[in-house]
Amino acid sequence: MLLWLAHLALAADPVERPEDTWDLSVLYPSLDAWEAEMKATEAAVDGVASCKGQLSSRLRECLDQRFGVHKAVMRLNVYASNASNADTRDADWLSRSQRGEMLYARLDEVGAFYKPEIITLGGDAVEKAIASDKALAPYDYYLRSAVKDGAHILPAREEALLAGGAISRDATIRVRSQLVNAELPWPEVTLSDGTKARLSPANYTAHRGSPVRADRQLVFDQFFGALTKYGGTLAAAIDGAVQGHWYVAKARGYPTSVAAAIDTDHVPQAVYDTLVARTNANLPTLHRYLKLRAKMLGISDLAYSDLYPPLVSGSRTWSIDEAKQLTIDATRVLGAEYTAESEKGLRARWTDVYPREGKVSGAYMDGAAYDVHPFMLLNYTGDYEAVSTLAHEWGHAMHSVLSRKAQPYSKADYATFTAEIASTTNEALLLDHMLKTTRNEDDRLFYLGNALEGLRTTYFRQALFAEFELAMHTAVEQGQPLTREWLDAKFLEITRRYYGHDAGVTRVPDSIGSEWSYIPHFYYNFYVYQYATSISAGSLFADDILAKKKGAVDRYLGLLSAGGSDDPVVLLQRAGVDMTSAAPYDAIASRMERIMDEFEGILAKKDKKKKK
C-alpha cells in the first residue's frame, strides 16, 4: 500500500506490477531464514581460522572452506543490501546491510593468512599440488595469482603496518567529500527564465546542458569559479592521496604508482600507455565531432560550456516491456542461448524497475548470488537513456549468467577491466538495432547523436582523465608536490590539447583548469582508464559481431563465459582482442567516424529535401 501511495507522487508513472519488482525470497524464504543463515555463517567465518598454518597439508580442504564461506557471505549480502537499496529510509534493512558488510570484512581479516601461506609454499609446490590433485582445478588461477603477487607482498608485520595506515591515507578523499558535498558555499545564480538555482554539483549537472547558451556559460563560470576559490585545500587533498598511492607502491617494490595499481589485475603497463598514445592519435575524430556539435547548436565559436546540450533532442518514450523486448531483439545476433537466457531473465522477477521515494538513484546489476541469479536495480523513466541503461545493465547480468554457468564459484567473479565490455557491447548492439528498425530521419539523428555523446564522455573524456591521473602520479614520483598552480596548469594543458583549443575547435577558458577538483575518481587510484579500455574493446567486439565475422560471436561469448578464470588481459587475448595493440582504440575511433558519416549523410539528405 505504501508503495502504491509513493507512486502517486510520480504522476506519469505506470502502476507498479509484481513483475516490475524483484523477488528476493528466492534467496531466503523469510527474514527468519536470513537471520538463521547469518548466525550459522558468522560461526563459519570464525571457523576459517582453523586453517591457519594448515595450507601445506590441507590445501584443498581449506580452499573449499574459504570459498564455501565466501559464497555464503555474498548471498547474505545480496539479500540485505538490495532490500536496503530499495528503501534506504528503512533503518532495519540498513542495519542488516551493515551487518552483512561487517561479516564480509571479518572474513577478509580472518582469512588474511591464505595468500602469505600460499606464497610461502612457493610456485613449485603449488604447481605440483595442482598437477597431482584434479580437485584443485577450480583454484588453480587463485593459487597461481597468489604466487605471482608474492613478489610484492611484504612480511606479515609490514603488511599489517601498511594496512593500518590506510585509514589515515583515506582521510584525503573524506576531506574532499566533506568540502565539496557539504561545506563549500555554492553560489546561487539566476537563470534567464528568472528561476534561481544553487549550483551544487547535482544542480551543475542538471543545468550544464541548458538549451540557453547564456545560462550554461553562467553555470560553468560560477561552478568552476567556486571550486577555484578552494583550489588550495582541494590540491592539498589530492596531493595527499597521490603521495599515499606512491608510498604504498614504493613499499611494495613497484617502480611507479601506475604499475602497482594496475598490477592488482595483472594488467601490463603497455595497455595504459597504448590507450593514451592511440587516443592522442585519434583526436582528429573528437575534433570532427566537436565541429559537428557547433554546427548542430548553430554556433561558430564552440566553447567548453557547449558540450552538454544534446546534439539532437528526442521525446519518445518506451514502456518497460517494450524496452525489454528491444534488448532481446538487439542482442539476438548473439545467438539462441543468449536470447533464451535473456527472455527467461527479463521476464522473471530479477529487476526492481521504477523510481520510488527512498530508493537509491542510478542503476546497477548485482551478480554476487552465485547459486541464484543476478538482480538488477533500475530507475526506469521510459526515455531512450533509460532503454539504453537497461541494455547496458542486461549486458552485465548476462555476463554473470554465462560465467556462473561455465565456471566454479572461485572463477565466476570477473574483473572490472572486463565487466564494462559486456555492457558497452550491448549498447552498441542496441544502437544498431534502433537504426535498422527506424525510418524516421529525425529519430535516426537522435540515436546517432546520443551515441556520439556517449563516445565522447566514455572514451575521450575518460582517456583524458587517465592521462591526467598518470601525469599527477609521475610528478609526485619525481618529487614535484601537487600545488593548485601545477594541477590547474596541467589539467588545462591536456584539456586544451584534447578539445583543440589552439586549433580553434573549442575554446577552453582558464577556469576549466580547476575541473580536476570536481572529479572524485582521481582518488580511486587508476580506476577511470578502464572505462576507456572497456568501451574500446566493446566497440571492436560489436563491429566484428555486426559484420558477421566468422567466430566473432563465439569469441565474445567465450570471454563472458570465462568470467574470472584468468587475468583479464589474457582472457581478452584469447578472445582475439589485444589490449596492448592499437586495434581496440582505433576501432572505437572509426566507429565514431562511421556514426558521423551516417549523421552527416542524413543531414545532407534533409538539406536537399528542403531546397527542393
Ligand SMILES: [Zn+2]
Ligand atoms: Zn556498467
